[in-house]
Amino acid sequence: SIEDKYSLKENKNKSWFYSYSFIILMRCFMTIFYPVFYFSYYILKRKPQEPGSFEDKLNTSLVKRLRNIGEYNNTAPTEKTSDDQVIEIYELVCSSFRKASGERNEHIPPDNLNTIAMKFFKVYEEFGEDFMQEHLEYELKKY
Structure with missing residues (x-):
């Protein structure tokens, strides 16, 4: 419990942005990347290549x-x-x-x-x- 109090005290003034920046960054990346994947896979009909031996x-x-x-x-x-x-x-x-x-x-x-x-x-x-x-x-x- 002493460690929990210390961690709460240390993170007290931290912004929410630092806590959720990775999640926000990943959502932005996927928002941009998904249409590219969709266009390539469904419209251009490019299928992933099967791995060779x-x-x-x-x-x-x-x-x-x-x-x-x-x-x-x-x-x-x-x-x-x-x-x-x-x-x-x-x-x-x-x-x-x-x-x-x-x-x-x-x-x-x-x-x-x-x-x-x-x-x-x-x-x-x-x-x-x-x-x-x-x-x-x-x-x-x-x-």
């Missing part, structure tokens, strides 16, 4: 990042390689080298794996898939 988002960001690196360095992957092929090659190379390093009780840093994958993109675009597979087996034996 987490793996799809990761794959698209991976492809975008790899293509930006390739463009910056003037190397593969270029537009000759489709997005699905980029993901497939990247997963194949990285998983193969991770497996080989696991057998030797070693750890390959992610930056090195990315560099290796970029090399295999270049091999894929220049020589084709068969040669890339043979070269991957050779590199794994050499490792």
Whole structure:
């Protein structure tokens, strides 16, 4: 009860505006925002997009990042390689080298794996898939 008396004494001269400012601000915001939502949803018939899977988002960001690196360095992957092929090659190379390093009780840093994958993109675009597979087996034996 002593604390209640103290809090009442402290807040005695406070204005009602400070107590209800958040509520007033939210009502103003919703008064402005609701017509925009209504117009977009009902008149323009824009429906919310369904969320994609987490793996799809990761794959698209991976492809975008790899293509930006390739463009910056003037190397593969270029537009000759489709997005699905980029993901497939990247997963194949990285998983193969991770497996080989696991057998030797070693750890390959992610930056090195990315560099290796970029090399295999270049091999894929220049020589084709068969040669890339043979070269991957050779590199794994050499490792």
